[in-house]
Amino acid sequence: MQGEVGEDLLSLRLSVGSAYHFEPTKKRKRIDEPNDKNIMVLLQARDRMIRFGCNRHGMGDDKGFQLVRLLLLCATAVDRNDLSSSTDLLRQLYRNVSLSGNPIQRVTAHFIDGLMARFITKNSSFYSSIMADPSPADVFSAFTSFFLASPYYQFAHFTANQAIFEAFEEDEHWNGGCLHVIDFDVSYGLQWPSLIQSLSEKATNQKPISLLITGFGKNMEELSDTEKRLSSFASGFRNLFFEFEGRLRGEKGQEEIQVKKNATVAVNLVFYLHTLKNYSDIYATLMQINTLNPSVVTLVEKEGSRGNHSGFMSRFMESLQYFAAMFDSLDDCLPARNKERLRIEKNHLGREIRNAVAVKDEEEKGCRYEGLETWKTAMERYRFEGVRMSSRSVSQAKLLLKIKSHCSAMDDHGNGTGFRIFERDEGKALSLGWQDTHLITATAWRRSS
Structure with a gap:
């Protein structure tokens, strides 16, 4: 899935960007806030997504491009303070995602929550219902499971x-x-x-x-x-x-x-x-x-390249590409309905996504990737x-992938269609990647x- 989504994101950078003009000067000054009626409609749509997600298929694998396109259009509308378009697009998105669906549906669901929180702002009494942090015990459980x-x-x-x-x-x-x-x-x-x-x-x-x-x-x-x-x-x-x-x-x-x-x-x-x-x-x-x-x-x-120096839409698309790879990689590690996977996505990865998207003062949460x-x-x-990273470090990393790669094909050199090891900077850096996306570098x- 990640390869297809990656290509989709590259093309959408141009198509969505040219249609909505990502220059900061084009933002509208927000004069009003979303009213409680609109927020309640969105929260109800979100609640239905959470409660009935297991039985909903929404957009299938072949519709991933449309889902990503809707998400980027919604992010643009939220960034421009376009209340009408934001409300309509958020509602559409909640109808077409599932926390237990395919990887792109699952990751999109968490990005929608981040956009929803950014849309209603911290001043809303409903903000905490979306951005509430899990308990320390739940955070620890999700971390150890991951x-x-x-x-x-x-x-x-x-x-x-x-x-x-x-x-x-x-x-x-x-x-x-x-x-x-x-x-x-x-x-x-x-x-x-x-x-x-x-x-x-x-x-x-x-x-x-x-x-x-x-x-x-x-x-x-x-x-x-x-x-x-x-x-x-x-x-x-x-x-x-x-x-x-x-x-x-x-x-x-x-x-x-x-x-x-x-x-x-x-x-x-x-x-x-x-x-x-x-x-x-x-x-x-x-x-x-x-x-x-x-x-x-x-x-x-x-x-x-999601540092504080870049604009919101640039950071948003970089984050989407990164976390799409992360959620896709979990598909290789755990079954779709696995409770530990849902816990990881909700209380670890999802929490990080919500904070990265919702917080407008980026320095408040760090997030300097x-x-x-x-x-x-x-x-x-x-x-x-x-x-220079030693041969023992490289061999150990490749052995780890052989042990941990459940479904992806892996050759004798530690390369495969899923997790991969990249030797970079003339052997002075080792990166763990999912397909062609670098995830972390040591x-x-x-x-x-």
Whole structure:
């Protein structure tokens, strides 16, 4: 499906763009807000879509082009503050999508919700009914389900961990078996069990290994849970001494990180930099990291050109193409009616789509998705140089796809019609892609000499 949708999007950039003139100066000044009657009609259409989606087929696979065209027309109308056209197009769209239909219907349903929230604005009492965040338990459940079902997060974690492990091995002649990882967004800590296991397999009675993880998180409860999970996991391995230091993101003194003396220092930036509000914060972070004198900095980010510098329609179409690939890839991982898949799409991917589309002040949610070249320029500006990804990293990534690719054909080189591994930037970057769309890219960096 993604190949066809990708071609559709390319042609629609011209056809829809020329018809609706995407220049910012063509926007109408909103003088009024959607009235409650129109909003109620739309909410009823949305409710019917949610309740009866399993029994509705709407537009079939061969109608994907028409569905995407309607969605882009609707996005244009919402962006231009055209209340009449927006109401009509939103109603049409809700009638033709399904949360349990084919991938393009499913992803479109979440984009419609984002447009609906942007249309009625935060001032409406109905806004929260669409944009309400799932509970922390539901967010964690969706994240872990996605982690287990798809190679997406595992590729990011395993590739970063391999670079950290290799940096630790290179420093063995002076680090005394000590590794200090500074994780700027430790989240639930799911990245670290594989590194703990790799280190434990290397450790011996004569040469034990000490691992300290300084992890920054959103709240103390999450950090406490992460510490318990990782400490419990690490306790099952001999000759490995594990410590976890939880720190709150944004707390006073975050810039004062004490590195462990005579240890290999690794800084982990997996899905972190894009969350920062502006380039000043990004550059300040990179300057701080440089002062830590790390042996390696691992950087993994989602691919895209959806930074705050571009206009809404440009970001919208980039996001649609990206998430169409994401939803298509889930079709390879889980059955259409699978409850875990619905949970992932609603509470993880759908939540991200709604926030990206609905929030008008883009800096409020971060959402700074950039391509490899942008991050490369930023790293090099602050005296980091790229490290070539090892053959072990490449082989590990391709092995992961062989294990995780359920339906897609896969050849001996790790290439296929579904998930693929791309070696880029003369071997200094590894990207996970779905067909020809790059999803995430992993790189490793060290201070320039």
